[in-house]
Every structure is written in C-alpha cells, then in structure tokens.
Amino acid sequence: ANRLLKALFLVKYVDTFKATPRNLTVLVYDRFGLDLTGLGKQVQEALNLLEAQSYVQRNGNVYEYLTNEEQEIEKEIKAVDVDSAEVSSKLFRYLSSDILKTNKLKYAKNGQDFSFGYKLDDVPQGNQRELTIHFITPETSYSDSEIAAQSMGRDELRVFLGRDKRLLADLRLLLKTERYTKQRTNSGATPSMQAILQSKQVLNADREKELIERLRQAVGKAQLIINAAEIPSSSQDAVTRVSDGFQELVSRTHTNLGLLGGKVYPEQQVAGAVQSETGLFDAATLSALNSPGTEMESWIITQTGLGEKVTIKKIVDRFETKPYGWDLGSIEVVLGWLVGNGKVALSVDSNPVVRTEVTDLIRNTGKHPHVVVAPQKAYDHAKVAAFKKFCTDFFDEGAVPSDPTELARFGKDKLAARRDELNALVSSSRYPFVSQLAGVVALLDEVVGKQVDWYLTDFNKADELLEAKEDLIDPIKSFLNGQQAKIFDETQALLNTNAGNLGYLPTGSADTVKALLADANAFRGNKMNQLKTAADTLRGQIDDIVTDKRAEVTAAIDDRRAEILGSTYYANATPAAQESAIRRIDSILARLGGETQAALILQTGATFEQDDYPELLSRLVEAQQGGDDDAPPPKPMVSVKSISVPDASGVLESQADVDTYLAKYRAALVATLNDGKRITL
Template sequence: MIPLYRFYSSIESFLDTSVKRTINQAASNPGLESFDIGLLRILFLIRYVEEIKGNVSNLTTLSITQIDADRLALKQQIEESLLRLERETLISRNGEDYFFLTNEEQDINKEIKAVEISSTEEAKEMGELIYEDLLKGQTKFRYLKNSKDFNFARLCDAHPIGNKLDYELIVSVITPLADDYQSYDPSRCIMQSTQENGQVIFKLTDDALLGQELRTYLRTEKYIRLKNSDSLPHTTKRIIQDRADENRQRHKRLTDLVETAIHQGECYVCGQTLTATATSVKNRLDNALHYLVENSFSKLSKLTPFKGDHLKEIQALLRSNDINQQTVLDNMPETNPDALQEIRSYIDLSTHSSHKIILKDIIGRYEKRPYGWPEWDSMLLLTHLLVTNEINLLLDASPLSRDRIFEDIKKPSSWAKIQVIRKKTLDSHTLQKARQLGKDIFASMGPDGEEPLFNYLHQSAQQWQEQLKSFKPLADTGSYPGKKTIDQSIKLLDQLLHDKDSYSFIEKFNRLKNELLDLSDDYHDLHNFYQNQKTIWTKLTSAYQLANQNRHSLDKNPDAVSILTQIDNILKSESPYGIINQAEQLISKITAINEQLIDEKRGYQLKTGQNSRLAAEFLYHKVND
C-alpha cells in the first residue's frame, strides 16, 4: 500500500515557494523525525479537502504502508509525531482535527503561543465555564422544605467567581489547572469540606487536554482582542478570523470537557464523599447543596415553615381582637415553640447585656447557621411575640401602635429602622391598683390582664378627650363656662395618652391618680353641663341681657338688685354647675320684676300723655274765647 505523502513529490514542482520552503525546512529541523515530514506532507495534501478531516483516525489510514500494519502502533506513532509538529508550530489543532499551517499562519500561531496568561486568568475562565455556562449563572440554591433561597460563594481553584455576595454556603471547584491539584487527595478534600461550617468540594478529573484547550482558548482570545485592527492586511485579517471561528468551537468543546470532568470527578460535602447519581451538572450541584444545608444547619428542624401567605397571616394577627388573636395563635404549628424559645432567649440575653436589637439584624441572624430559617417565617414568629405582649417594636425610639405596625414591617427595606425590645410586664398588684382606679374614674371595672386593661383605660381616656375637645369651641367663646378646666384636662389626657406601651401607660395612670380623680369630677360636671344644662344656661344669659336693657330702673328695686347679683355670680363663676339649678327660679323672678316695671312705666307715660292733651285743649279754647 502507498501512503498519501508519496504523492507529494508529483505536485511539488507546482507548489508555491513558501509552501515548499516550509516543508523543506521542516526536513532539516533537528527536533523532527523523518516520519514527521511524511505526516506534514499528508496534512498539506488534505488541507483543502473538506471531505477528509485531519483527525488521528484518518491520518492513520492515510499513513498505512502495509495491509497487515499494526494500526494501534501506527496510531501512537502519529500522535507522538503530531505533538512534535504542533510544538514546532508547523500545524495547528482544533479539537480532534489537525491542520497544515502556511508561513503566515505559523507566524500568527507563534505570536498566539507567546501570549502570556496568568493562573488567575485560567481560574477565572474555568470558573466562568462552570458557573456561567454550565450552571447558567446560578448563585442561589432553593431548599424546597422551607422554600428558602441560600446564596452560595463560587470558587474555582480558590479564586472567587462573579460579584461578592453575602453567602451562607460555599462551592469550591478544584481543577487540574491548580498548582496544588495533585495534593488534593481524598483526605485533604474531606478535611476542606468541613471548613467554614461545611462546604461543597468538586474535584475534577485530571485531563491534560482540558488544560491545553483552555490555555489555547485564552491566548487566542487575548491575541485577537489586542491584535485585531482595520489596518491589517487582508490575509492577516482572514487568518485572525479563522482563529476566532476555531476559538468559538473550542469554547464549546471546553464546556463539554468541563462537564465530563465534573461528572467523572469527586464530590465532598461536610466531611463525606457523595456518590454521583445526577444526570446533569446542575442536579449534581443541587444534590450536594441539599446535603450541605441539611447537615450544617443544626437548628433548621426547630422551625416548621408556614405554607401560606406570610403577609396575610401577619396582618390577621395584628388586626384581630384579643379572642381572634388567640384563635390564630393556637393554630400555629406545634413544633414552633422551640423556634420561639430560641428567639426569646436571644432577646433576653441581648436585653440583659444592653445590646440593641434591630429587626433586620435579628431576622438576618436566623437566616444564617445554625438556623437557616426563611426571613418571613422569622418575622411571623416575632409577630407572635408581639401580639402576646412579649416584645415591642420601636421606630425613632417610640413604640409602634398596633394599627400601624403592619405598614412599617411589610417592606424589608424598613427593617433596619425598627428596634426590637423586650416588653416590661407589670405585677398583679400594680394591675389591680390600676383596675380599681379605673373604676373610680370611669365608673366601671376594666378587664383583667395587662394588655386588655391597657386597651380599656386607653380607649376610655381617649373618649373623654374627644368629648372635652367637642366642648372646647363653645367654652372658647367666653359665653360658656369651663374653658380653663377643659384646657387643663385635655393637656393632662395628652400627657397620659402619649404612652402607647401598656407598661408605661399603666404606670403613669397610677402615678397620676390624684390628678385623674380631680379630672373625673371636672369631666362629669362639664359633661352634664354641655349635655343637659347648656339650654338653661343660654336662657339665663338671655334673661340677664334683657334685664340689663332696663338696668336703670331695676337698680332702684332692691329685689331686682339681689336677683341680678345672683345671676351675675352664676354667669361669672368658673364652676357654676352646682348652682345653675337656681337659674329657672331666678329667670322667672327677674322677668316678672322687669315686666312689672315696664308696665308701670308704660302706664305713667299713658297718663302723662292724657293730661297733656287736656291742657292743650284748655289753652286752645281760652285763646279762641
């Protein structure tokens, strides 16, 4: 049989000088063997034959000289020859195919080989192949049992890949490109997988081709980026474009090589070796992360996650009355008392050490190891403590009222502004004292229990304040009594109602006992006046004003003077409520006297007018006579 390279001599005289020079110079290259020259000629002869690929199998067939030749030995000889030819930059490889290079192509390939790349660039590109191409940019793992998304750090040969994020998990890939790859035996991998509270370690299989392809890819990409210019000769542009096309194919091969290396590689998590059962790289990663979560978050199981709408549940707790709240709380999962106790203990410890607790921080604490609780489940637990009056939420150092809490906590962006404090509780003696005082003031006994009693007292005081404010416009005119008392009472109630926390409110309520008892007396007087006595007051004022129109005559009547003095004292009194019952009688008396005087005056004027008429008639007749 005749190998293909024997046909080279028949066309040699027709070849371009540069091609012949390349092959002739190769023949005198001390780094090459005679077999290499024949193989180089074969690659030249098939360079532009699309139907024949320059792979090892085809080259073996084209190099056979005997029918019974040992193909395996010949194949090995060809592979060794190809390595020598490639090393001398006489040929190039693109995947499994090898190509003859012209002089200009050799020059460009030599320049590409001379491009320097760092180990950091290698690790970064390898990391992007794994995390961006194979895993499609995945940065989170969803733990399906509680639907929490865990961020994970992405490392490749100890180099971080992508943007730095707060993370709870670590995935580290060890590739054959790492300088210390050989030192990563099973014992070291197991040991490293226990660090940082546990992590996932993938050790790729040792594939020399992977490293070769990656370095060629990086050098070519870098060369094209730096070299490409519109001013280059057309031939150079074409060669660079060919290298770019080859590199796109190389990138696809690299992805396949990496995927195979991961599947065939080893996986270690939390000191254990995991057997590969997944059919894809993503599934293998998810399986490893699932194992990592379940074996490194020791208190994960203390929380039974809520399966419904967290915001609706929180809103229901906050808006329901005391009876409905207890019903909702009773329906919470039975296992969550353990989770609640974890939060209680932390709040108690922080309170004891005077450590300020921010809502964002405490929720973030339970997202991390050893808990791994979803943020809204933690928020629901805190709401449980809130409605059972174990904690308070403060905004700008003031307690949040129940009716506005939901609006302030429904957006995580506001959590950094809210403080969590352990709520102080009152002893039974203080509560009973407040209940009795409430009865003395509001005429009915408030309910037992700190929060129900607070609600009763607060609402009662608020109702009184609203009533007093409704009396104020009339009192401000100066025509009705109680202005000073109303203003003082409203101010006192403002002071009391300023405290939205049951502990502070009830303590202040007891402390203001004397003032509130006085206010109670004043309130009942004012309430009775403006509800029942205002009409008679208006009549008394009108009667007094009418009498003043005839004051000159009334002042000559001792009885009238006495009555007007009494009316004047009533109208000018700051607290006329006990004597206003005299008003009807006084109105009747002064009206009668005033009418009598008016009638007498009217009679006198009538008599005087008649006498004047008679005198006029007498004078008239006298004159006429």
C-alpha cells in the same frame, strides 16, 4: 509523526473528513493484524508532538495541517502571554454565566432561595456569601485526598472537575488566539494573513462553544465534596448535579432551619403575626411560630443580659446566617409574632413603639438599624389588670390595648388629653359651677407626664379619679351637652334682657331664679327643671307688666289723638299737615307696640306728652288754610309739663304754702304766655 503530517496535508481541504485521532488511526492502518489500541496510542503521541512543534493545530478533538505561514502564526499565538487571572476570570464567566447561570439556588425542602459565592482553586470570584460553590480545576496541585481534607470545616460545596488538563490548556489557547487576532487585525496584515486570521477567529468561536460544552460535561460528572465527604448525585446535568450537592450543603450548614417547620413566611404576613389576637393568622400557623419565636426570644434575652443593644438589623444578621439561614421575611414574621404576644417590645430613640406602628417599622429595612428590640418588661399582672379596668371605666373606652406597654402609653396620652380638656372648660366656661372641676384638674396634674412604666407600677389615683368622674365630670359634661345648658342660658338671657323690667315687679320676684342660677349644684338633679318653672313664672310677670304699661301709654296717646282730631287746629290745617300728624302718631304707636322694656314704654309716653303733642299742634297751627301772608307767625305750643316753677322746692305743708306755690306757678304760666307761646294741657 511524518506519516500523520503527510496524511493531514492530504485531507486539509477535504471538508467531509474529520481528522480525529480515531479517524487518523484508521487512515494509517496499512496492514492486517496490527494492534489498533497500540496504534491509537502511537497516533496520539505523534499528534501531541506535531501540535507541540506547531505543525498542526487542534480544535477540540479535530486536528488540522498548518501551512508554513500558518505555522508561523501558530507559533506567534502560542508565544502570546496570558495572565493566569485572565484565565480564571474567563473560566468563572463560563461556569457562572453560561453553565449555572445563577448565584442562588432553591432549597427543595422549603422552597427558599439561598445565595452563594464562587471560588476557583481557593481564589474567590465575584461577591462572596456565607455559602460557597468551590470549583477545583484539573490544574490543581492537590491530590484527591488533599482536596477532600481541605474542605473540612468550610461552608462550601467543592466541585472537582477532574484531571483533564487539556481543558485549561485549550482555554489558554483560546485567549491567546483571541488576543493575537485582535492585535494583528488592527496592524495592517497582508491579505493572506488576513484570511488566516479570519479562519482563526472562526475556529476560535467554535473552540469556545466546544470548551463550554466540555466544561458543562465536566461539571455534570464532577465529584461533589462537603466537609471531606463525597456527596452522591445520579444526575449528569450540570445544574442539577450542583443543585443536588447544594441541598446537602444547606442542610449541613443551616442546622436550625428546621425550626421554621419547612415554611417560608412572606413579609406580607408580618401584620398578621403582630395582630395575632385579631385572627389574621390561623391557629396552626401561630402555633408553628412558637418554636422559632422561642429561639429568637432566647437570643434577644441573652444579648440584652450581656449589655448589648439589640436592633432589628442585628437580629436579621444573626438569623440569616448559620446555623439558622432564615430568609428576611420569616425573620420579620417571627419578630412580629414576638411583639404580638408581648414577648418583646420595640423602641426608637428610647420611645416605645405602639402596636399600630410595629408592622411598618419591621418591614422597613432602612429603619432596622435604629429600632431597638428588648425583652418585654415583666409587670404585676394585677396592677396591669387594674390599670386596664381604670382606663375602660374612666375614659368609657371599649377598645383598650392588652399589651402592657401600649396600655400604659394609651392611659398616659388619654389622661393628658382629659386634663387639657377639663382645664379648658375651667378657663373658658360661663357656668359658675364648672370651677369645681379645678380640683379634678389638680388631681390629674399629679398623674400626667410620668414615665410609661409608672402607670403600671405606681399609679394610685384610680379611686379618686373615678369618684370625681361620677360626682363631677360626667354630671357637668352631661349638663353642658344637653338641654340643661339650654335652660340655664335662656334663663340667664331672660334676666340680662329684662334687667330694667325687674324694677317694676314686686320686690323679690326674681330671687328664686337668681338663686338657682348661682347654685353651685345647678347641674345636679332637677335643679334646671325648677329653674325652668321659676323662669316661666318670671317671664309671665314681666310680660304682664310690659303689657300693662304699653296699654296705659297707648290709651293716653289715643286720647291725645282724639283731642287733635276734634280740635279746630286740625280742622283748619291743610290735608298734608293733617296726614303728617296722623302718620306721626301712628308711627309712635307702632314703635310702642314692639317695645319690651317698661321704662322705655313709659318714656315714650312722657316724651309724647311733653314734646310730640305740643309739636304736632304747632305744626297744625302753622299749616292753617287761607291764612294771611302778612299775618304774624303763629305762637309755638309748649306742654304745661315742661314749665318749671322758679324757687318752688321743699314740701307743701299749709294752705298758705299752696297759695304761694300757685301764685308762683301762675306767674310762670303767664311768663310763658308773655313769651309768645301757647300752653297745652
């Protein structure tokens, strides 16, 4: 040890000499014939003694002489207290972040990534997973056989790093040096001490790199153990060697992983699995899903039979763990396949989930705890087929769901919508025969609002509803949506518009039209064609009577017009008065030409005779040319028809009655004249 100490002192500042045990053995070889192996052992023992007494320091495999001041610092460094947890934490960081650099490894047989947790000498490090990589350090207190025996029944890969205890000793020295240099650097050290501390920091950085490399080599040569059996690996690369062992760990732990046929299904394929009948999945893939699907279905049936409420989350938790180890995407695809094939049904808050919503619910992990999965209830195939045929026929739907639950939901919603539609027609329609749909609404009320299962088990109104559809619903809807309704509306409008004109037609002229409009079967057969024919006939009669009355009144007014134009009143009137009179007559004739009601036409004629004609003559008289301003105003004109005979009532039965009436009439006429008026005849 003294000879080595002197030698180390001599080469302390010789940078080109590396003071390794081998080089030092050569340096102290002082005569031929020495046993180099024995001398090497003596050198190593002496170096260990010098290191223990802090005369030298070691960094990896290189030794360095320490000055007195350096020795004191080295002793202080070795005296620093380092907690074992700190050592484990540093070692874990090296293994996880610097060597393996991951917390998941790929399973080569299907390309699936499996997460794992870390352990160091039975102490968990970081987040734990179902699979574990357990590093056994050289300072373990267990023998090789005990290390193997303790792995029995555990889902872990044990990586035994060997018996090189100097590995952790150097790690402790690194931590002690790191803590010491930080403390002393901040406490006002002398310049010489600062230099030593800086040297220590540089040396410690090299020590850390060397430690990581030694640790990497230790992992590359480590013994791999699973369930008391050593796992062979030809690789000395740390990551590859651990990965080799991890492959065996996955295959031994997840024995049912093979049910997926060596495939991993991405969640994007959930829609294809759910809609398996649409061809979004190829036949081979759908067939491959049969095996894992049967396994999942069996578990769901078992749990449901035990009274458990199975949610998607429970399914995921079950099949992500051993003995399955399926990834989330594959679990979701298998579940989608079960739904798509009618094996299971989903519900939320006891409400069945329709197929169009299944994919989104399965892929939404936030919804997984709330979506209940239950075996599909078995229904009578004949009843399901019968209800499906009813839905196809009654709703005229080509795309009716095949899944029983979705079919029932579809039929339930459609029946409610049809009931509401027909009820609205009955309440608001102006067609009297639509009230017959009230019976169909009552029938629909009996089947609306039932539980979903009821439509597949107890629905028994198919024949009655289909008969009502054929006999009432379709004919009435066809009537309302076609030309028949237009004919009905136009005819009804004809009657409403010409209510006053009908009184001028022969009795019973409109009876046929009215009867057809009120007919309870007006929507059937050719009733509307008959109505159109009858309406056209009635319209012709109305047009004829209106035309006749208009011609009659027009002729009478034209006659009065001729009388006015040939009168002296007109001849003596001013041009303005003449023009005004003619314009007034033309206006009345124009209005008469646009009038369509016989009563109003006749009323216009009567009004002209009684009011307009006398008034026109009065205005012409008032507008005489060359009149004397001092002359009295002209007498007003009144129609002879406006003169009433007092006390003239009853019936003329004799000549005496006629004479009496004429006497009274003459008196009325004379009284009118005496009243300063003139009478138009």
